[in-house]
Amino acid sequence: xxxxxxxxxxxxxxxxxxxxxxxxxxxxxxxxxxxxxxxxxxxxxxxxxxxxxxxxxxxxxxxxxxxxxxxxxxxxxxxxxxxxxxxxxxxxxxxxxxxxxxxxxxxxxxx
Amino acid sequence: xxxxxxxxxxxxxxxxxxxxxxxxxxxxxxxxxxxxxxxxxxxxxxxxxxxxxxxxxxxxxxxxxxxxxxxxxxxxxxxxxxxxxxxxxxxxxxxxxxxxxxxxxxxxxxxxxxxxx
Numbered sequence: 757x758x759x760x761x762x763x764x765x766x767x768x769x770x771x772x773x774x775x776x777x778x779x780x781x782x783x784x785x786x787x788x789x790x791x792x793x794x795x796x797x798x799x800x801x802x803x804x805x806x807x808x809x810x811x812x813x814x815x816x817x818x819x820x821x822x823x824x825x826x827x828x829x830x831x832x833x834x835x836x837x838x839x840x841x842x843x844x845x846x847x848x849x850x851x852x853x854x855x856x857x858x859x860x861x862x863x864x865x866x867x
Numbered sequence: 868x869x870x871x872x873x874x875x876x877x878x879x880x881x882x883x884x885x886x887x888x889x890x891x892x893x894x895x896x897x898x899x900x901x902x903x904x905x906x907x908x909x910x911x912x913x914x915x916x917x918x919x920x921x922x923x924x925x926x927x928x929x930x931x932x933x934x935x936x937x938x939x940x941x942x943x944x945x946x947x948x949x950x951x952x953x954x955x956x957x958x959x960x961x962x963x964x965x966x967x968x969x970x971x972x973x974x975x976x977x978x979x980x981x982x983x984x
């Protein structure tokens with residue numbers, strides 16, 4: 757079983773819609789959770805991090821964490837074509853300097 | 868500009884050659900990493916250094932040898948390159964989570980696309 761699992765997609769949504777990206781993780785001891793966006797041919801860039809159960813909002817992005825169910829999700833409101841990218845979920849457990857990444861979900865936002 | 872910079876961006880080489888990738892960060896971070904991203908976008912950690920000390924060494928062939936002359940630099944040398952080494956290699960940096968208690972994730976370099984022919 758992989759440490760972090762994501763649906764590879766592609767997930768296609770129309771412009772202006774809400775895109776919902778999901779991620780599950782295997783280790784209940786995981787403490788910190790991150791979403792990275794990676795455009796084709798570019799490096800991953802941090803969008804959001806979340807530590808506590810519940811929602812965390814930043815602009816059009818909302819991260820949701822449910823530790824009991826071991827999943828973390830990212831909602832993108834008012835999706836734009838520029839949001840089209842691969843979204844990587846990363847998990848840090850034991851507060852050590854090691855992150856486990858999912859293989860990413862490819863998002864296509866259609867104009 | 869504050870950043871993590873890697874060189875070269877592209878590297879095409881023949882099987883059996885030895886090559887190096889360099890990485891430098893000016894973010895004041897004390898921990899640096901090498902990650903390998905395969906064709907399916909899966910990012911896997913290879914090495915991590917904290918203040919020049921190797922703290923993470925995943926199951927990586929001995930042909931890969933990291934070197935950290937100081938906490939702002941982490942280089943990766945690869946001997947006897949093989950076809951399977953073709954991938955994108957990312958350098959990253961962060962604060963030491965163990966000390967700071969804060970965890971703001973990584974800052975990645977722009978990547979080095981290695982192609983072994």
